[in-house]
Amino acid sequence: xxxxxxxxxVLTPITLTALGVILxxxxxxFSHRERMALIGQGYSLPKKQPRSEQVxxxxxxxxxxxxxxxxxxxxxxxxxxxxxxxLGLIPLFAGLALVLTSLVLKPAKEKKEYxxxxxxxxxxxxxxxxxxxxxxxxxxxxxxEEWVEDEIEEVEEE
Numbered sequence: 001x002x003x004x005x006x007x008x009x010v011l012t013p014i015t016l017t018a019l020g021v022i023l024x025x026x027x028x029x030f031s032h033r034e035r036m037a038l039i040g041q042g043y044s045l046p047k048k049q050p051r052s053e054q055v056x057x058x059x060x061x062x063x064x065x066x067x068x069x070x071x072x073x074x075x076x077x078x079x080x081x082x083x084x085x086x087l088g089l090i091p092l093f094a095g096l097a098l099v100l101t102s103l104v105l106k107p108a109k110e111k112k113e114y115x116x117x118x119x120x121x122x123x124x125x126x127x128x129x130x131x132x133x134x135x136x137x138x139x140x141x142x143x144x145e146e147w148v149e150d151e152i153e154e155v156e157e158e
C-alpha cells in the first residue's frame with residue numbers, strides 16, 4: 001500500500017488540475033450568463049480589446065511567469081537534477097510560449113507611418129538648414145555648425 005506522503009504527491013496535481021478546470025468552466029459560464037442578461041435587457045455588448053492590446057496583455061503576463069519559472073528552476077537546481085525541476089521549468093516554458101505568441105501576433109507597422117515620419121523628418125531637416133542662413137536685423141548669416149554649437153551652449157547654460 002502507498003505511503004501517505006506518496007499519496008499526497010499523486011493526489012495534489014490531480015486535485016489542482018481538477019480545481020483549475022472547474023474554475024475555468026465556472027468563469028466561462030458566468031461570463032455567458034452576463035452576456036445573455038445584457039442582451040435580454042437590450043444593452044449593447046462591451047467591445048472586445050483591439051488586437052494590439054491583447055498582444056500587450058499577453059506579453060505582460062508572459063514575462064513575469066517566465067521569470068518566476070526561471071527563478072524557481074535556479075533555486076531547485078541547488079537540490080540537483082531531478083523531477084522537481086519541472087516545478088520551475090513548466091512555468092518558464094509557459095511564460096516563454098506567451099511571450100513568443102505575443103511577438104508572432106504583433107501587428108505589423110504600416111508603411112504609411114514610415115512615410116509620414118520620413119516626410120516630417122525631411123521637413124525638419126530642410127527647416128533646420130534654412131533657419132541659420134537667414135539674416136536677422138542686418139547681422140550676417142550664421143553657419144549651421146556655429147548655430148548648432150550656440151544652441152548646445154544655451155541648453156547647457158540652462
